[in-house]
Amino acid sequence: MNPVEALFRVIFIGAMLLLFTGGGVGLLVLWYMRGRDPRVGIVAEFLPNPPDDLPPGAAGTLLDEHADHHDVVATLLGLARHGAVDIVQIVPDARGQKRPHRHPPDDYELTLRDPTRCESALEAELLRIIFGPRPVSDQSVRLSEIRPAFAAAESDVRELLYDELVERGYFVRSPEITRLRWRRVAWVGLVLSILTGVVLAFVLDPYALLPTVAAAVMWGAMIPLSRALPRKTPAGAEAAAKWRAFRRYLAEIERYENVAQSRELFERYLSYAVAFALAREWVGIFAAAGAAQPPWYRQLDGGDVLIPGDVGGLGDIGDVIAMGRAFELAGHLGRDTPDLPGIGVPDVGSFDPQAVTDTLGGSLQGVSDGFGGLLDAAGSVFDAIDFDVS
Template sequence: MEGRGFFRPPGVSLWCPVWHKSPIRFEGGALVMTTRRLQRLIPLTLLLFLFPLLSALPAHAQTKTLYWERMDVDITILPDGSFLVEETQVIVFTSGTFTYGYRSIPTDRLTAVTDVAVWEDGQPCRWTTDEEDGEFQIRWDLLEPRQDSRHTYTLRYLVHGGLRYYDGGDQLWWKAVFPDRSFPVNGSTVTVHLPEGATAELAQAYFTEATVSGIGTSTVVFTAQESIDPGQEFEVRVQFPHGVVAGSPAAWQRVEDSKPIVNLLMGLLGGLLLVGGPAMLLLLWYVRGRDPYVEIPTDYLTEPPSDAPPAVAGTLVDEKADMQDVLATIIDLARRGYLEIEESPIRGLFVSSYDCIFRRTDKPDDDLLPYEKYLLRRLVGRRSGRRMSSLRNRFYTAIPKIQERLYNEVVRRGYFRTRPDRVRKAYTGTGTAILFVVFPASFCLMSALSQYTSTAICPMIGLGATAVTLIVIGRFMPTKTRKGAEEAARWRAFKRYLEQIEQYTDLQEATDQFEKYLPYAIAFGLDRTWTRKFSRIETTPVPAWYIPVPVPVGGRYSTSGGRGSGLSSPSPPPSLDGMSRGLGTSLDAMSRGLGKMLDAAGSTLASRPSSSG
């Protein structure tokens, strides 16, 4: 028997001799084996020698088998409320040698087990008892090692506090055949004797098909109608009139009887948190998280609705100061004359990598906003210019401060009462803190309430769902003022114009808008489509602040753009068509060049050392 009750084979020991010999030397040859080397080889040799034996041990242990020819249980309920259990186990040992057995009785539904006795074939055995981990264990030594034989083992013990007391009738529940076995029980009969004056009102068997006889009498017999497989149990229940035996409900019964109510309450609380928590948060968003409703008389605007810089407009529309706003500010500063951007790839032996130089012009920065001044200073420093590649793994430290100044700017302009990032952090931080508490609290609560309820995890699941909803909904909780909502509606109308400009105007006549609105297109995430649309128009002027890689044109080098064109007489701004012919590429060369520059700038400026997370 194993688990709740089983027999163990005797221990197996291995004896290995250790011998010592003289050093082995092969003089005049390649091999020299000293004593130290020999000592190193001895453990390896022993391991190789023992490996087949050790490998065979599991297979040897697996050959220990038995089966229960019968497991009959006789239960006598005594007038004081205790009951005497006598188990008769007829065991056939089919292979291997067994020296002892044991029986484990769960103590979660009784108060004590006493008066233990064990016999083998009618002869008393030496036995010991122990109680740990919620189980009362009886261990006995066989009279002698057993193998390939049939024997009868009788266990007798007295159970205290194992009955259930109800006004409608007292009850006996008992697992006569325990489930924790590795071998089958071919037959089983359970007999329950009631005290004098009591008759069985109800009798049922569970988990094993069985016949029941004796209802209405003082003796009830349960007979299994099938072989009881390993892991299968045979539990019986007998109810008889209340008051026949002495006693009152034990503490475990009060806990057991309260479990359905506690389970219901825990389930209801979990469901309330699971559904009600997110619902309340959605209501909170509906009341406090929505922007004021505004209407504007048009679906699109053909020009910026206010003097807000691109980064401020982008932050207002999506409520986030992100890398798009940083890049839009760089291009806007260049367009307004504070910067020039010159392509300057780093050429290698076989390949070249994209790079550019940010050059500071002489234009004073007195009229710049705080975030623009800070970005310009961190971009070029105190020098007149700086390579973009030199900002790799360095510029990232400036991004949080740029974002902070941008958020301060949208609050200063009256678009928000509170900085959007702080609102999001408040909700996200609260939800994350709840999750950090919920996970360990779940295990503690389940452990503390395991004997009272099996649904202690339900409130924690509901609370966890509420915390996740809090994190998600926090992204939408920043609220604009009425001024901010009206301004955002106008900027969205302008964004719609940039996104679908070809539907509202003739691109041939709007080429001057390419450079003018390029920073806004970047802030709104439309830079690729914006440059692609105008790259098809031959008359689109190249931005004067953008200096591409010089290429030979008619024996001379030309940049086809930038302020320093090298021309002594006034001339119209270069066009994308002229630039593309100078580069010897297609009309969308400018689009690809700007796109490459924006992509490289975005990844370079946001890059950070691996140690920075």
């Protein structure tokens, strides 16, 4: 080995060590300067109410800086709570099936009640995806049927979630754009480092591949680091701190509230619990406490028949009646008659509204499995948004 070769090898080894140490420090400095959120003042340990009017889906995106299916499912449940959509669980009838021991999967029917009850651009867009470009009242669609439409529009939904945060001044630009920019820088640096190292190895010495490896590792490390580089504005950091305090309240609701005496909180904050990935715990806690199922959610057993219209002048509770429960309902409405009210029976007798509510509405505990199935089914329909390359 001549002195020139020895010198080159010392230089290349030194360059490798320098790149490993300096590159690692550089990545930390990059995150500290460009990705770390601004410091905020003291925020309460927990907040019992949402800190602002940010839609649930956007609140979930603010906290983890990624749009995912939890945020879309939360938006759907927000539409239901606002009175725009009703949801009916359809339990398939296993009778007559070749393999009755194999229970077919449940489906869920979404019915549009009032397309004007949207509180954000994201909600309006989700209605158009589900029910078509011009949604009208009383349209119905099965949840299992909307996957193709959502897959075609998922980039628009993701953009709307990020736009909501940018418009409120919580980010200077979309977190998705920031991640993509840094990821592109990392890929360009990785490719150039490899090409340069290969050329130097052929022209000078194979030891030139040592700093090439170090540079490739550093550029490669920047690719996952890019996910942490979106930086909130001071207003965004403060809002996120408050939303985390509200999330803590939901996550530890049994610590802060007597759940048995606060069962109305279930529906009020359900969409936020979904957005914060707390849905299973939230449903389980309130089901055990005997909370009522949401008024916009019903379960229809296999073999039951829909009875349209306003049954017996009861308004909404007459819209959907399981035929297998019809005589039970009639017993609560008119004790002396087996007939359904409003169907050839002029006198409904003694009316027991609580019994009617129990028969038609039911408790959350009775449908908690089906409600959990709704969250799973909706998540699987909207999971195309999770495959975000940024």
